[in-house]
Amino acid sequence: MAEAVTEGGDDAINLAREYEESGIGGVLDQLDRELVGLRSVKSRIRDIAALLLVDRVRQRLQLTSEKPSLHMSFTGNPGTGKTTVALRMAEILHRLGYIRENHLVTVTRDDLVGQYIGHTAPKTREVVKKAMGGVLFIDEAYYLYKPENERDYGQEAIEILLQIMENNRDDLVVVLAGYADRMDTFFKSNPGMHSRIGHHLEFPDYDADELMSIARLMLEQQNYHLSESGEQAFSEYIDRRMRLPHFANARSIRNALDRARLRQANRLFSEKPTRISKDDLMTIEAAEIHASRIFTEGKPDQDPV
Amino acid sequence: MRVTQGTFSFLPDLTDEQISKQVKYILDNGWAAAVEFTDDPHPRNTYWEMWGHPMFDLRDPAGVLLEVNACRKAYPQHYIRVNAFDATNGIESLKLSFIVNRPDEEPGFNLHRTEGPGRSIIYTTHSYAAQKPAGSRYG
Numbered sequence: 001m002a003e004a005v006t007e008g009g010d011d012a013i014n015l016a017r018e019y020e021e022s023g024i025g026g027v028l029d030q031l032d033r034e035l036v037g038l039r040s041v042k043s044r045i046r047d048i049a050a051l052l053l054v055d056r057v058r059q060r061l062q063l064t065s066e067k068p069s070l071h072m073s074f075t076g077n078p079g080t081g082k083t084t085v086a087l088r089m090a091e092i093l094h095r096l097g098y099i100r101e102n103h104l105v106t107v108t109r110d111d112l113v114g115q116y117i118g119h120t121a122p123k124t125r126e127v128v129k130k131a132m133g134g135v136l137f138i139d140e141a142y143y144l145y146k147p148e149n150e151r152d153y154g155q156e157a158i159e160i161l162l163q164i165m166e167n168n169r170d171d172l173v174v175v176l177a178g179y180a181d182r183m184d185t186f187f188k189s190n191p192g193m194h195s196r197i198g199h200h201l202e203f204p205d206y207d208a209d210e211l212m213s214i215a216r217l218m219l220e221q222q223n224y225h226l227s228e229s230g231e232q233a234f235s236e237y238i239d240r241r242m243r244l245p246h247f248a249n250a251r252s253i254r255n256a257l258d259r260a261r262l263r264q265a266n267r268l269f270s271e272k273p274t275r276i277s278k279d280d281l282m283t284i285e286a287a288e289i290h291a292s293r294i295f296t297e298g299k300p301d302q303d304p305v
Numbered sequence: 306m307r308v309t310q311g312t313f314s315f316l317p318d319l320t321d322e323q324i325s326k327q328v329k330y331i332l333d334n335g336w337a338a339a340v341e342f343t344d345d346p347h348p349r350n351t352y353w354e355m356w357g358h359p360m361f362d363l364r365d366p367a368g369v370l371l372e373v374n375a376c377r378k379a380y381p382q383h384y385i386r387v388n389a390f391d392a393t394n395g396i397e398s399l400k401l402s403f404i405v406n407r408p409d410e411e412p413g414f415n416l417h418r419t420e421g422p423g424r425s426i427i428y429t430t431h432s433y434a435a436q437k438p439a440g441s442r443y444g
Contacts, residue, residue, distance in 0.1 A: 100365055101364045101365050103364055122357070125371075126358075128368070129360060129363055129368030129369075129371060129372075130362050130363055130364070130368065132363065132364070132365040132366075132367040132368040132371075133364050133365025133366075133367055133368075134364060134365065168367060168371070171365065171367035172367070
């Protein structure tokens with residue numbers, strides 16, 4: 001009886017130590033810091049991390065269980081961070097020892113589907129072999145299936161993927177990503193694909209505050225910052241931009257900031273002040289934001305400048 | 306008679322796990338792995354049939370094992386080997402080659418002696434298996 005108690009004690013210590021040793025805490029913290037919002041996605045990643053950690057300890061105590069299947073689908077509107085999270089996913093799964101290599105292979109339809117009969121299978125297998133041991137990220141996965149053309153080779157690629165996802169579960173994690181509505185149709189017409197994916201992660205749109213934090217984070221990474229009036233102008237910009245068509249969340253923010261940087265450089269150049277301080281080079285003023293066509297014409301900018 | 310060609314051929318046959326580790330070594334060195342097969346065991350038979358293309362840019366041995374197993378399934382009674390090709394400029398040649406599959410029965414070789422001028426003898430080896438036409442040599 002006493003023995004059983006000490007054994008239980010040892011296990012309890014193991015889990016905490018295991019967490020430390022895996023270094024997964026650092027990765028999850030980084031995820032929290034660098035990715036704004038996305039609460040549901042982060043909590044799902046935490047769940048997966050916890051499961052894999054517990055699994056590892058269980059394995060050490062010879063409590064056998066089947067390796068969980070970790071194929072995932074990421075659905076969400078443009079610019080909601082699907083690719084960014086996929087990149088992190090490879091690192092997280094690698095730290096947890098679920099995949100053997102910390103590498104991610106990003107492909108689209110072009111890389112998987114061939115142009116003539118007999119071309120698709122070797123092409124898909126080639127890609128799969130390159131991704132082995134890591135994560136295969138298929139962006140815009142719904143393009144694989146084109147119902148309007150029954151002779152489309154996409155179906156062949158899907159079948160090979162299904163087979164690999166089933167037989168090589170230990171060697172490869174497949175992540176499918178795409179816009180929510182189109183992915184729904186994709187899964188409806190490929191029920192086999194839907195059932196082999198255990199984790200469906202939805203990436204919600206960002207709200208205005210989150211977009212503002214994303215903007216600050218992006219600027220910080222590039223050694224820029226907004227002036228006080230610039231910040232005000234930019235939050236107004238976000239409000240207006242969100243209501244216009246073709247709004248792509250963080251991607252629109254990135255583009256807007258890129259354009260603001262161009263205008264800032266232009267302003268500095270045309271002013272030709274005799275002295276420029278380091279701060280001048282880093283500050284983006286309200287004028288740069290207000291110059292956007294959103295304020296002048298109520299239309300999104302098309303060309304940078 | 307057991308055919309001994311390439312690395313490890315005097316050892317017992319490698320298990321899949323051992324093959325995996327050797328392939329990992331190949332990939333870690335940046336070499337390209339290729340799978341080849343033949344049913345002619347003659348030692349001078351250098352160029353075997355290619356099973357698909359050589360595999361560049363792989364990171365993990367599972368991809369190579371996938372091809373080895375596919376080849377084994379198609380040709381269970383053939384010799385199958387894994388080659389490692391070093392594409393480095395100035396080297397561009399084979400660095401490692403080992404057999405990963407062999408037929409259950411290897412009938413061995415016939416040593417044929419031809420009397421030459423004087424008392425010289427010209428030796429030739431014939432594989433007993435190669436007496437049958439290609440494709441029907443091993444069971």
